Amino acid sequence: xxxxxxxxxxxxxxxxxxLGQHESKAWICAGGTDLIGVMKDDILPEYPxxxxxLKTIPGLEYIKEEGAMLKIGALTKLEDIAIDSVxxxxxxxxxxxAYRTASPHLRExxxxxxxxxxMNRCWYFRDPRNTFYCIxxxxxxxxAMAGDNRYHSIFGAVQACVAVNPSDMAPALVALDASxxxxxxxxxxxxxxxxxxxxxxxxxxxxxxxxxRIPEVSGxxxxxKFAIRKSIDFPIVNCAANIGSSNARICLNAVxxxxxxxxxxxDAIAGKSIDEANAEAAGSAxxxxxxxxxxxxxxxxxAKTMVKRAILACA
Amino acid sequence: xxIITQKADIGVNHDTTYSxxxxxxxxxxxxxxxxxxxNDVGFELMTADGSCNLCSNGYVVRKAAKxxxxxxxxxxxxxxxxxxxxxxxxxxxxxPAFPGMEPDDLDVKDSYVFEKANPENKKTVAEVVKxxxxxxxxYQEPVYAYAWHRQGRFGAEIGSHRLLRQAHFIEVEVDTxxxxxxxxxxxxxxxxGKVINWGGCEGQSYGGMYMAMGGARSERMIYDPMTGVLLxxxxxxxxxxxxxxxxxxxxxxxxxxxxxxxxxxxxxxxxVSDHPVTLLGLAIHNAIDKWIDSYPITPxxxxxxxxxx
Numbered sequence: 001x002x003x004x005x006x007x008x009x010x011x012x013x014x015x016x017x018x019l020g021q022h023e024s025k026a027w028i029c030a031g032g033t034d035l036i037g038v039m040k041d042d043i044l045p046e047y048p049x050x051x052x053x054l055k056t057i058p059g060l061e062y063i064k065e066e067g068a069m070l071k072i073g074a075l076t077k078l079e080d081i082a083i084d085s086v087x088x089x090x091x092x093x094x095x096x097x098a099y100r101t102a103s104p105h106l107r108e109x110x111x112x113x114x115x116x117x118x119m120n121r122c123w124y125f126r127d128p129r130n131t132f133y134c135i136x137x138x139x140x141x142x143x144a145m146a147g148d149n150r151y152h153s154i155f156g157a158v159q160a161c162v163a164v165n166p167s168d169m170a171p172a173l174v175a176l177d178a179s180x181x182x183x184x185x186x187x188x189x190x191x192x193x194x195x196x197x198x199x200x201x202x203x204x205x206x207x208x209x210x211x212x213r214i215p216e217v218s219g220x221x222x223x224x225k226f227a228i229r230k231s232i233d234f235p236i237v238n239c240a241a242n243i244g245s246s247n248a249r250i251c252l253n254a255v256x257x258x259x260x261x262x263x264x265x266x267d268a269i270a271g272k273s274i275d276e277a278n279a280e281a282a283g284s285a286x287x288x289x290x291x292x293x294x295x296x297x298x299x300x301x302x303a304k305t306m307v308k309r310a311i312l313a314c315a
Numbered sequence: 316x317x318i319i320t321q322k323a324d325i326g327v328n329h330d331t332t333y334s335x336x337x338x339x340x341x342x343x344x345x346x347x348x349x350x351x352x353x354n355d356v357g358f359e360l361m362t363a364d365g366s367c368n369l370c371s372n373g374y375v376v377r378k379a380a381k382x383x384x385x386x387x388x389x390x391x392x393x394x395x396x397x398x399x400x401x402x403x404x405x406x407x408x409x410x411p412a413f414p415g416m417e418p419d420d421l422d423v424k425d426s427y428v429f430e431k432a433n434p435e436n437k438k439t440v441a442e443v444v445k446x447x448x449x450x451x452x453x454y455q456e457p458v459y460a461y462a463w464h465r466q467g468r469f470g471a472e473i474g475s476h477r478l479l480r481q482a483h484f485i486e487v488e489v490d491t492x493x494x495x496x497x498x499x500x501x502x503x504x505x506x507x508g509k510v511i512n513w514g515g516c517e518g519q520s521y522g523g524m525y526m527a528m529g530g531a532r533s534e535r536m537i538y539d540p541m542t543g544v545l546l547x548x549x550x551x552x553x554x555x556x557x558x559x560x561x562x563x564x565x566x567x568x569x570x571x572x573x574x575x576x577x578x579x580x581x582x583x584x585x586x587v588s589d590h591p592v593t594l595l596g597l598a599i600h601n602a603i604d605k606w607i608d609s610y611p612i613t614p615x616x617x618x619x620x621x622x623x624x
Contacts, residue, residue, distance in 0.1 A: 123547060124539070124546070147539050147540060148538075148540060150615070226495070228554045228614075229559070230557060230560055231557045297615075298614060298615035298619075298624050305492040305493050308492075
């Protein structure tokens with residue numbers, strides 16, 4: 001790692017001000033589980049001159065219910081979310097997603113805010129020392145298109161990039177109709193990742209996530225993840241489902257540039273009984289319109305199965 | 316007692332197992348044996364790891380220890396001369412620890428040299444060797460012995476083989492919708508002849524099998540087809556098996572004493588991690604009646620074999 005200046009922000013205003021002052025030269029550090037790796041591996045053309053540490057800002061780590069809303073501070077650790085009894089019983093998909101994220105060690109350090117803001121894990125993008133100067137970094141091609149794309153998008157490219165969003169928390173938040181509160185505004189989860197490359201989220205350079213809000217869940221929710229290993233791994237496909245008596249919200253992730261609302265699956269299951277046949281039909285509907293790359297056709301079959309099983313888990 | 320040899324501890328109980336053999340042969344307490352690393356000058360001793368090295372090299376360790384014991388008992392029964400200086404040089408005979416006896420009259424146990432006919436007549440090994448070199452005023456030849464052997468093409472000495480008898484079993488469940496293969500049960504049976512150290516030997520068996528399952532199921536170095544750049548050169552991208560990815564592994568160690576190594580040891584070798592890899596393809600065939608012989612057997616290969624993609 002190269003030298004940088006560390007700013008231990010005492011307040012959100014101080015953090016925002018530092019980001020605004022130094023613009024792209026200042027990067028945020030919450031748990032640091034992704035940031036430190038990015039810096040050590042030197043994957044990007046730029047390197048920060050300032051790191052703005054958010055852990056020194058008090059009052060951003062909490063899980064509470066207020067009114068008919070679950071509120072989680074942005075710096076809340078994933079492990080705390082995974083084991084919280086209220087989250088487990090009433091917002092089940094979120095607890096399950098937190099539990100399946102990474103490994104115990106990483107969950108003790110990683111925050112929900114950081115998790116939803118993380119960059120993609122495309123191995124061309126992430127190769128150390130910026131080996132592949134791809135379209136997300138200012139280059140003019142996507143190396144995965146003609147390369148090894150076994151983990152990449154099954155719903156096409158965004159500006160020629162086929163990398164996927166790797167978050168486990170993101171689809172759970174979308175399925176639970178969450179809102180993300182920042183220092184500037186409140187953004188619906190549906191819109192938080194709706195962005196053109198190279199950004200991962202719609203956040204401005206000097207905008208910080210402060211809180212996640214989830215309305216009380218009326219039906220049942222579930223999260224299911226498919227990966228090669230049962231710990232550590234980012235998802236190959238994951239899926240969160242929130243099934244009410246007459247409506248459904250189903251979100252896939254790791255299948256597209258951003259979390260993928262499976263609206264066709266929602267239409268197929270909403271108001272219907274949760275059984276094998278209906279869930280199977282919803283799974284098939286979810287992947288209609290999918291488009292494979294050279295090496296990832298299997299992901300379509302897995303995505304179909306993940307939707308089906310997430311729905312069945314809500315029975 | 317110091318074992319002077321090359322040392323390469325790679326986590327396979329190298330120090331422990333060779334010290335156990337020396338302690339057993341010499342009659343010393345295990346705690347009184349040390350491995351002294353001597354890496355710059357010869358005295359190669361293979362690590363007590365796979366390739367049955369403990370079996371083939373334990374043989375020479377035992378030989379050296381046997382010779383050393385004889386030297387010890389000779390030191391216990393042989394007088395030595397001290398040099399006294401007061402004006403003129405004169406010599407004084409120092410009696411041995413067990414005067415008037417022969418080496419065959421003695422034995423060693425728990426770091427005591429004792430008279431066989433009268434075990435209460437005993438002295439610590441330290442007492443017996445107190446005149447051997449520790450300072451400039453040593454009077455007695457060091458109690459030292461060495462041994463060597465040619466490891467030979469097949470193991471200990473010419474014509475002596477490293478002998479392995481192993482049987483491996485696995486059970487799997489195949490998820491026909493996702494192609495995921497769950498390894499639900501593993502049993503390893505190893506006839507090692509003689510177990511020198513249970514912890515190390517079980518660990519070798521368990522650990523080797525665990526590594527085999529990783530090699531069978533998920534581990535592969537993946538290169539970009541266009542540039543040849545390694546894409547997963549880290550422990551997130553390279554799918555090293557976690558403890559959650561393999562079911563219970565039962566290890567059964569048999570001691571038939573049918574090996575050529577010390578105590579009838581035959582070795583445990585490398586097969587614990589080599590052969591079981593192929594078991595996965597066999598077990599999957601039993602499950603889904605399809606052959607997959609491209610490793611690692613990842614979900615996409617299973618789905619393709621099933622005709623789902």
